[in-house]
Amino acid sequence: MVSASIKNHEDYAPLMVLGELMTFSFLIPSIREKGGAYGAGCKVNESGTFNFFSYRDPKIESTYDNFERALGCIIDKEFSE
Numbered sequence: 001m002v003s004a005s006i007k008n009h010e011d012y013a014p015l016m017v018l019g020e021l022m023t024f025s026f027l028i029p030s031i032r033e034k035g036g037a038y039g040a041g042c043k044v045n046e047s048g049t050f051n052f053f054s055y056r057d058p059k060i061e062s063t064y065d066n067f068e069r070a071l072g073c074i075i076d077k078e079f080s081e
Contacts, residue, residue: 006048015050018074019043025079026070035059
């Protein structure tokens, strides 16, 4: 019953917000708008795994680089309130 307990973990809600932040401030602009993919994003699932994804992505190699850059932006705190 791991999936039931992750929603009660103190980091679950902040990880949900982090996924939204990275999706809409970095991944959509870089992967979808500039790279031509139909969709892109990241989120934490109910088992506690943080997933990155793209959909119908013609530039998958650069998408992996964008996933890493998104993490770097978060680590370096390159975002505003």
